[in-house]
Each structure stands twice: as C-alpha cells, then as structure tokens.
Amino acid sequence: MSEREESSSAMVGALMLLVGGLIGAGVALLYAPQSGDKTRKDVARMAKKARRKTQNAMDAVEDFTEQVTDMAEAVGERASEILETGKDMAYSAKKGLLKAIQDGEHRLERERSRLSKMIG
Secondary structure, eight states: OOHHHHHHHHHHHHHHHHHHHHHHHHHHHHTSSSOHHHHHHHHHHHHHHHHHHHHHHHHHHHHHHHHHHHHHHHHHHHHHHHHHHHHHHHHHHHHHHHHHHHHHHHHHHHHHHHHHHHHO
C-alpha cells in the first residue's frame, strides 16, 4: 500500500469516526426531553463545532501527509547518495586489488626467473 493510500485511508477512518459521533450526538439530542427550539439550537451549535473540528483534523492530516512525503523524499535522496558513494568505493577497491594482483604476478615472475637462472 502506498503512502498516499495509507494517509487517505487514515483520513477516511478519522472522518468516519467523527461522523459517527456526530450522528449519535444528533440522535441523542433529538430524543432529549426539551423543547424543539432548544434542541434545534443545540444541534446547530454542535454542527458548527463539529465542522471546525473536522476542518482542524483535515488540516492536521494534510500537514502530516506533507511532512511524511518530504521525509520519504529526503530519505530516498540520501539513499541514492550513499549508493553512489558505495559504488565509487567498490570501484576504487577493485582497482586497488587488481593492481596488487598484477604487482604480485610480476614479482612472482621475477623470482621464478631468478630461481631458474640459479638452478640451471
């Protein structure tokens, strides 16, 4: 699941929870033993409060999503830099190893030549 899908799934879950709470509160108010006028005012007040909370929650989710996206991009860039550095180091080590092998072969050949002159 991608980061966008996870963040949108989290946002949907939060909104569903909030909407469920609002519906439950609305039903409770409608069955409360008070006048219709007072109930309508309470419902209107709760709706305004819920709208503000929903907007705040959505803003927080958007901010969080943006921060996670920025962090993921930064981690990706850093990983690419580390990979390039590793490739460069491996190439340098390979060159050094090949040079050491070639130097060893030359020394071995010189010693072989020197020994064959001594022996025979």
